[in-house]
């Protein structure tokens with residue numbers, strides 16, 4: 001889900017920073033780093049946005065793996081069910097993206113594919129809402145077999161309407 005009701009609608013800049021906090025034990029850290037970077041690059045290629053990894057606390061988007069109650073109003077639900085959530089653009093918690101660490105995160109076809117889920121969540125972190133088009137990345141249900149070009153024409157149109 002996305003919680004844009006407490007944030008703004010879009011970032012007022014084109015260079016957006018992100019920081020990876022707590023990792024998952026399911027994957028090597030450098031695998032998580034590259035999958036996260038690839039998920040951001042999907043949106044960068046479709047828009048005028050640039051994403052820069054930061055190691056300081058004041059990054060725009062904090063990316064973390066957490067479970068159950070984790071300090072915001074939206075505790076996760078254990079294995080399956082909700083896989084992740086992200087806050088819409090804004091200061092503080094704005095843009096922050098949380099992955100449910102009770103899921104089995106993978107880089108392949110088994111478990112839940114981190115790249116696909118991250119790309120969906122980062123759409124929310126940029127201000128996108130859900131789509132009713134099952135072919136769109138922003139469709140609310142996870143699909144493991146996504147086309148190579150993750151974004152639908154609708155996704156590309158929507159990100160370019162916003163930025």
Ligand SMILES: CNC(=O)[C@@H](NC(=O)[C@H](CC(C)C)CN(O)C=O)C(C)(C)C
Pocket residue numbers: 001002080081082083084085086116117120121124139140141142143
């Ligand atoms: C397998 N479980 C699902 O398909 C669940 N969907 C999700 O966890 C969404 C993320 C997917 C689309 C990556 C939640 N979301 O929208 C975050 O921004 C349910 C449909 C069960 C809620």
Ligand SMILES: [Ca+2]
Pocket residue numbers: 076077078079080081082083100102103
């Ligand atoms: Ca879950």
Ligand SMILES: [Zn+2]
Pocket residue numbers: 001002120124130139140
């Ligand atoms: Zn969503």
Ligand SMILES: [Zn+2]
Pocket residue numbers: 070072074085098
């Ligand atoms: Zn959270």
